[in-house]
Amino acid sequence: MAETCRSGILPSSWLRQYLEIAPRLNASPFAIPNIRRFLAFRLLFGVRFYYPVFAVLFLDFGLTVGQFAVLNAVWAATIVCCEIPSGALADVVGRRTLVVTAGVLMVVEIALLCFVPLGHPDWVFAAFLLNRILSGLAEALASGADEALAYDSLKAQGRAADWPQVLATLMRWNSLAFVVALALGAFVYDAVAWQRLLGVFGWKVTLDPHTTMRFPLYLTLVTAIGAGWAALGMVEPGERPAQSARLLTTVGHAWRKTLDAGRWILATPLAWIVIASGMLFDHLARLFVTLNSTYFRLIGLPEASFGLIGAGIALLGVGIARLAPALTRHSPRSNFALLATLCLVGLAGAALVLPFGLGLLPVALIHTVLLLTGYLVSHYLNAITDSAQRATVLSFKGLAFNLGYGALGILYAMLLALLRGSTPMREELVFQASLPWLLGYGIVIFLLFPAGIRFQLGKRLQDIHRFTNKADDAGVAVQAETSLDLHDESGTAEKAAPRHGRKSLRN
16 A cells, blocks of 8 residues: 555545545535425424414404413423423434424414314314414424434534534524514505505405405415425435334333433533523523513504514524624633623613613614524534434423423513502503513523532533543544533543534533
């Protein structure tokens, strides 16, 4: 071989290997069909045209506010109950199977609302109840399974380090799609707006609001069919899981997968730290985002501007998507500090009730925290999770986020009841009185959590930091295709993969 190399002629085996990998060296990750279909599925599945009129849509169908609250509680409960089992099933029967099922369920749940007859309150409530159950089940089935399928497709091509680029592109497209959905969904819902538009063309048409209120649903049905089509085009990137003809065997295997993934998370400090950190940011930022309309009214913005403001905030995601990949070059500890600072500054600004334009800055900051949290948690968690249990681990993440959000929602409702007391108060004033409490809560959790980690791990945390520093000095980093063991008896990390690009995890 030495003579061959010296003569300038490479061995034929080397040449064959180069020809095999050469097409992948500079190819875009979006050349992989599964990545394109993952982006299409996420986009079509998540962006729904009825979002800007979500609450009033239920009421215009004849439901009461109490029924609206019950239906959303059913939706949340369905997700929580199905989140972990669905992730385990994805690792057992295949991720594509669950993604396709989620796409089909979306078509069915939207079709129920498109075609349920009005004038029969019991039928309408039953249709909405089934819609909420199917919607929650579809969310649970897709959660983790689609992401695991896409990530493993990159990994199979040796391009796992391109996952941040995929996430940034998804964030950018989602932001643009939400702008379109918010603007178009609100417009097609309004019968008066339709009549004005048609009047411009000389058509004098009178439209029934009970007809136009279904138009956002019809548009969402089209995107649901598109999501199902995108899911059908996906393929398993590796060997399909062995199928069992017996249901009990499959269920038992899925249950063992769940227990194994849970034990792995608890035994792997980096895994549970990432999930817990993400939950802290997500549940607090998400609670404030769901109260955006109340906050807008508090700072004196006209209700007619809410949709336009929402579209503008959604556009913020386009800029964030360009900046987010740069955060992967910093340590998780630095990113935690950054997100905590942004969140607390946003909550402090909201508590001050700044007027008009200045009052929108806290909303932008907290929305940024929400977007970056999803991006970074996906990046870090996929990087350290083995393919065999990736969907299950991601489902644990989804469960933790939803439980945190639900628990904070209950505590917040109790706080509002205490602040309201027995004296009648305007809801905006009660909300304003609650904002300093949210800021105080954020300060407490963002200070106690790092201190608790340091107390809990002790020397093990120092060992992890020492390992990652040595890895940086040696020119290696924890990459997405690496399964990082951080739970041996001595508490030291055991292995890391060679670097193929930018550093992804440090400290």
